[in-house]
Amino acid sequence: MKSKRDLYSYDDIVYEQAEISGNKFNLLYSFAMIILSVGVVLLTVLKVFRVSITIVLPISILAMILFILPFFILIFHDKIIKKNPSLLKWWRYKYVIYVFTYFGLLAIDLTFSFHAVILIVIPPLMAAQYRFIKRDWIIIFITTIITIPLVLYGSILIGIPDLNIFKNMIEPDKLNDFSSRLSILTTKRCFEIFIHYCLPRILAVIAIDFLIAEIVKRNREMLDKQAELNKKINLQMKKSNDLQNAVIEELASVIESRDINTGAHVRRTKKYVEILCNEMMKNDKYKDIMTPDLAHKIISASPLHDIGKIAVSDLILLKPGKLTPEEFNKMKIHTIKGGELIEDFFKQFEDDSFLKEAYEIALYHHEKWDGTGYPDGLKEKQIPLVARIMAIADVYDALTSKRVYKEPYTKEEAYNIIIAGTGNHFDPDLVEIFKKVRNEFEEVINLKL
Numbered sequence: 538m539k540s541k542r543d544l545y546s547y548d549d550i551v552y553e554q555a556e557i558s559g560n561k562f563n564l565l566y567s568f569a570m571i572i573l574s575v576g577v578v579l580l581t582v583l584k585v586f587r588v589s590i591t592i593v594l595p596i597s598i599l600a601m602i603l604f605i606l607p608f609f610i611l612i613f614h615d616k617i618i619k620k621n622p623s624l625l626k627w628w629r630y631k632y633v634i635y636v637f638t639y640f641g642l643l644a645i646d647l648t649f650s651f652h653a654v655i656l657i658v659i660p661p662l663m664a665a666q667y668r669f670i671k672r673d674w675i676i677i678f679i680t681t682i683i684t685i686p687l688v689l690y691g692s693i694l695i696g697i698p699d700l701n702i703f704k705n706m707i708e709p710d711k712l713n714d715f716s717s718r719l720s721i722l723t724t725k726r727c728f729e730i731f732i733h734y735c736l737p738r739i740l741a742v743i744a745i746d747f748l749i750a751e752i753v754k755r756n757r758e759m760l761d762k763q764a765e766l767n768k769k770i771n772l773q774m775k776k777s778n779d780l781q782n783a784v785i786e787e788l789a790s791v792i793e794s795r796d797i798n799t800g801a802h803v804r805r806t807k808k809y810v811e812i813l814c815n816e817m818m819k820n821d822k823y824k825d826i827m828t829p830d831l832a833h834k835i836i837s838a839s840p841l842h843d844i845g846k847i848a849v850s851d852l853i854l855l856k857p858g859k860l861t862p863e864e865f866n867k868m869k870i871h872t873i874k875g876g877e878l879i880e881d882f883f884k885q886f887e888d889d890s891f892l893k894e895a896y897e898i899a900l901y902h903h904e905k906w907d908g909t910g911y912p913d914g915l916k917e918k919q920i921p922l923v924a925r926i927m928a929i930a931d932v933y934d935a936l937t938s939k940r941v942y943k944e945p946y947t948k949e950e951a952y953n954i955i956i957a958g959t960g961n962h963f964d965p966d967l968v969e970i971f972k973k974v975r976n977e978f979e980e981v982i983n984l985k986l
C-alpha cells in the first residue's frame with residue numbers, strides 16, 4: 538500500500554514525476570560535488586591552493602563520502618528493500634539526498650570558508666527542486682539557520698578564521714594559536730559574533746527562502762492544475778473504457794444467450810483470464826512479457842472469444858447431444874468467423890491497439906499445444922500467448938458449467954482434467970500458473986456472475 542505522504546494530496550503521476558525529476562537533479566548535483574572535491578584535493582596536492590593538506594584531505598574525503606552516500610542508499614534500497622528500480626519514487630529519498638549533500642557542502646565550507654554562497658543559496662535551491670509541503674520547508678529552513686553559527690564556531694576551532702570577524706579580535710601573529718582563538722569565545726564576543734556575523738546571514742537566508750518558497754508555490758499551483766486536468770482526462774478515459782467493456786460484454790452475452798441462456802460464461806471466463814494474467818505479472822518468467830497494458834487488453838478482449846458463434850446455426854448450438862462430424866466442422870467455423878468480425882470491426886477505428894489480442898483470442902482459442910486443435914492446427918508457441926491463456930479459461934468454465942449436453946464436473950475433476958491436458962491441450966508453463974491460482978479459480982465458480 539502506498540504511504541499517505543507518498544504523493545502528498547493527490548495520487549497522481551504528475552506529482553510523482555515532479556518528485557523523480559527533483560531527485561534526479563539533486564543526485565546530479567551531488568555527483569558534480571564529488572568531482573569538485575576530487576579536483577580540490579588534486580589542486581591542493583599540486584600546491585595551486587595554499588591550504589594545508591592535513592586539513593583539506595580528511596575533510597574532502599569526508600565530503601566525498603557524504604556526497605556518495607545517496608548513491609549507495611539508492612542501490613541498497615533498490616537491490617535489498619524493493620528489488621525493483623522504483624527508488625526515485627520513494628518519498629523519503631529527497632531527504633536522503635538533501636541531508637547528505639547538505640552536510641557534504643558543510644564539510645567543504647568548513648575547509649574553504651565560502652559559506653556565503655553555499656549556506657544561503659544552495660540548500661533552498663536544492664529544496665526548490667521538489668514540491669514541498671510546509672513542514673518540509675520548516676525542516677530545511679531550521680537546518681540552514683542552525684548551520685550558520687555552527688560554521689562560524691567550527692571555523693574558529695579548526696583554525697580557518699574569517700578575516701572580517703577576527704581582524705579586530707585576535708592579534709595577527711596569534712591567529713594560528715588555538716587557545717588564543719578559543720579565548721575570544723566569551724559571552725560578550727559570542728553575542729557580538731551573533732549580531733555582526735550570524736544575524737545578517739540569517740536574515741539573508743530568510744529573504745532567499747521566502748523568494749524560493751514563492752517560486753515553489755507557483756510551481757506547485759501549476760502542478761495542481763495539471764494534476765486536476767489529468768484527473769479529468771483519466772476519469773473520461775475510464776468512462777469510455779467502461780463503456781467499451783460493457784458494450785463488448787453485452788455483445789458477447791447476446792451471442793452466448795443463444796447457446797446457454799446466460800452471459801455468465803463470458804463474465805466468468807473474463808475473470809479466469811484476469812486471474813491468470815495477474816499471476817503471470819508476478820511470475821519471473823512472464824513479468825517482462827505480461828505488462829499491465831497487455832493484461833488489460835487481454836482481459837478486455839476475452840469476452841469476444843466466441844463472437845464468431847453468431848454465424849453458427851441454432852440447430853448446432855442448441856443441440857442437446859453430441860455433434861456429428863459434419864456439425865462439428867460447422868461449429869469450428871466460429872473461430873475463423875470471429876477473427877474476421879473483429880478485424881472488420883476494429884479496423885474502422887484509428888486506435889486499433891485492441892485489435893491484435895481480440896483477433897488472436899477469437900481465432901486461436903481452440904488451438905492445442907500438440908497441434909491437434911483448430912482452425913490452423915498451430916503447435917506450441919506458434920499459438921499466440923493470449924489464445925493459450927484463453928484456452929485454459931474457456932475449457933475450465935466449460936467443464937465446471939452445466940451445458941445442454943452435460944452436467945457440470947466437480948472442482949476437483951475440472952482441476953485434474955486441466956492438469957491432464959498439460960503438454961497436449963495446454964501450454965505446460967501456463968498450467969503451472971493455473972496450479973498457483975487454483976483457489977481463486979474455484980472461488981469464481983461460487984460467484985453469482
Ligand SMILES: [Fe+2]
Nearest residue numbers: 842843902903
Ligand atoms: Fe469457442
